[in-house]
Amino acid sequence: MIIFDKVTKKFPLGNTALDNLEFTIEDNEFVFLVGPSGAGKTTILKLILKEIDPSLGTIIIDEDDITSKNFNNLENLRKKIGIIFQDFKILYDKNVFENVSLTCNIENLNIKQTKEKTNQALKLVGLEEKKYLFPIQLSAGEIQRIAIARAIVTERKYLLADEPTGNLDPKTAWEIIKIFKRFENKKTIIIATHNIDIVNSLEKRVIALKQGKIIKDKRKGGYQI
Amino acid sequence: MKNIFLSFKRTPYQTFAIILILFFSLFLISNILIFFSFLNSFLNYIETKPQVTIYFKPNTSEDYISKIKNQLIQTGKITNIIYINQKKAFEIYKKLNQDNPLLLEMVSPETMPPSLEIYTKKPEYLEEIAQGFKNKENIDEVQYQANIINKLLKINQTLRIISLVFIFYLSLMTIIVLTIITWFKILLKKDEIDLLRLLGASKFYIRKPYLKENLFLATLSTILSFISFTSLILYFYPFLKNYLMGIDNLYLKFNSFQIIVWPININFLLIVFFISWFFGLLISIFSTYLATNKYLKV
Numbered sequence: 001m002i003i004f005d006k007v008t009k010k011f012p013l014g015n016t017a018l019d020n021l022e023f024t025i026e027d028n029e030f031v032f033l034v035g036p037s038g039a040g041k042t043t044i045l046k047l048i049l050k051e052i053d054p055s056l057g058t059i060i061i062d063e064d065d066i067t068s069k070n071f072n073n074l075e076n077l078r079k080k081i082g083i084i085f086q087d088f089k090i091l092y093d094k095n096v097f098e099n100v101s102l103t104c105n106i107e108n109l110n111i112k113q114t115k116e117k118t119n120q121a122l123k124l125v126g127l128e129e130k131k132y133l134f135p136i137q138l139s140a141g142e143i144q145r146i147a148i149a150r151a152i153v154t155e156r157k158y159l160l161a162d163e164p165t166g167n168l169d170p171k172t173a174w175e176i177i178k179i180f181k182r183f184e185n186k187k188t189i190i191i192a193t194h195n196i197d198i199v200n201s202l203e204k205r206v207i208a209l210k211q212g213k214i215i216k217d218k219r220k221g222g223y224q225i
Numbered sequence: 226m227k228n229i230f231l232s233f234k235r236t237p238y239q240t241f242a243i244i245l246i247l248f249f250s251l252f253l254i255s256n257i258l259i260f261f262s263f264l265n266s267f268l269n270y271i272e273t274k275p276q277v278t279i280y281f282k283p284n285t286s287e288d289y290i291s292k293i294k295n296q297l298i299q300t301g302k303i304t305n306i307i308y309i310n311q312k313k314a315f316e317i318y319k320k321l322n323q324d325n326p327l328l329l330e331m332v333s334p335e336t337m338p339p340s341l342e343i344y345t346k347k348p349e350y351l352e353e354i355a356q357g358f359k360n361k362e363n364i365d366e367v368q369y370q371a372n373i374i375n376k377l378l379k380i381n382q383t384l385r386i387i388s389l390v391f392i393f394y395l396s397l398m399t400i401i402v403l404t405i406i407t408w409f410k411i412l413l414k415k416d417e418i419d420l421l422r423l424l425g426a427s428k429f430y431i432r433k434p435y436l437k438e439n440l441f442l443a444t445l446s447t448i449l450s451f452i453s454f455t456s457l458i459l460y461f462y463p464f465l466k467n468y469l470m471g472i473d474n475l476y477l478k479f480n481s482f483q484i485i486v487w488p489i490n491i492n493f494l495l496i497v498f499f500i501s502w503f504f505g506l507l508i509s510i511f512s513t514y515l516a517t518n519k520y521l522k523v
Contacts, residue, residue, distance in 0.1 A: 049423060051423060075425050075426070075427045076425070077425075078422075078423065078424060078425030079425035081425070083423065083424075085423075089416070089419075089420045089423075091416070091417055091420065102420075102421070102424060103424055106421065106424050106425055106426045106430060107425075150424075
């Protein structure tokens with residue numbers, strides 16, 4: 001469970017990214033964070049990952065107050081989260097298999113387990129045939145799939161995705177969303193997007209943001225500009 | 226191991242620079258260690274020789290000498306005292322001058338001075354003991370190798386300070402160079418480190434490859450330095466043998482434990498190897514920690 005309690009995030013130059021945000025995301029929930037650019041979607045994901053800290057308020061993840069000064073469990077928190085970054089963060093000097101198996105290595109899985117799990121994840125995202133290719137040899141959609149495979153390769157409780165369908169053609173975008181759908185009710189999935197079609201057709205919980213504030217939080221919501 | 230060699234292949238100049246600086250430092254540190262082992266063991270050797278000899282006037286009573294002997298024992302600074310009475314002194318004199326009958330005719334046991342040969346725990350006590358007895362009643366003369374011992378002590382102390390400063394300077398230089406080179410290597414992988422941190426990698430997980438690499442290089446440099454200083458010692462061995470002629474053994478004492486320094490032996494060389502290896506590993510660990518620390522704040 002993720003609880004945001006009166007969370008405000010101000011950046012050093014004074015702009016407010018999030019303003020007194022309050023919401024709770026239950027375990028195994030599928031949530032879309034929607035809103036225009038600069039609404040604060042990415043900031044929420046960064047706060048959950050504790051890449052940044054809030055200026056005010058409390059964030060509780062699985063009963064751990066990650067904003068507390070005494071919080072010293074950063075590695076374990078991040079090991080619960082599979083994340084797909086907006087800029088993919090793919091390592092171009094490693095092949096597809098090595099990129100995906102990074103997560104397994106971090107979790108100290110042995111070679112056999114790493115091979116097994118990485119191959120499974122690659123099969124799931126349709127990259128099994130291309131596992132020894134380097135990212136430069138792949139299309140944007142395929143690179144996006146590497147990032148997804150890396151996030152799902154181990155059984156992490158949370159799956160966060162920041163604009164996973166951005167810059168992809170509609171067909172590829174849907175294929176990516178189908179992968180997420182496979183984990184419905186198995187993981188807590190939070191997707192930051194402004195892809196209206198996908199949000200509206202899936203009918204999942206939607207938290208709409210504007211200028212750092214929640215303007216709508218609907219259980220089976222849609223999204224309109 | 227595969228990753229270590231891959232990293233060397235990718236950054237050959239940085240790797241070579243690390244080996245050079247580590248080799249240079251460890252080689253010099255090993256040589257300093259050997260030099261001090263010799264100097265200290267030589268001081269130990271000198272300490273085994275009679276250090277202060279107190280000569281009494283010929284007719285001094287044995288009770289008086291015994292009183293002086295007890296006084297010296299009570300100071301706690303003495304390891305051994307040997308009393309040489311007039312008879313024994315005469316025998317020593319006879320032995321020393323057996324080729325000169327004229328000299329032997331001139332003396333008798335009654336003319337010989339009785340003496341105390343004193344061995345101190347530390348060379349620093351020699352001066353104090355010698356000065357303390359110089360003007361005492363019934364004491365004819367106090368002899369000690371003041372010049373040699375004082376000089377050796379002074380040389381030892383001065384060199385010790387210079388060497389400590391030098392070792393500190395060498396360590397600092399090596400740490401700085403190693404840290405900077407490791408920084409460069411990390412800089413090439415900054416994106417990867419940021420990603421690993423965000424995926425939940427521990428600080429140790431990120432440090433591990435750099436640590437392994439630097440520990441490997443420290444070991445390699447220690448081996449190279451060991452080969453170099455051993456070759457150097459073997460090259461100068463005949464000269465040393467000639468110079469230390471008459472000295473059977475030189476050793477360092479640490480409470481009940483002692484290391485034979487001369488003649489050169491494999492145990493002594495291995496101890497120097499392990500000390501310099503330990504030093505190399507310590508420098509590597511510290512440098513890697515410093516270099517990686519900056520990039521682990523994500």
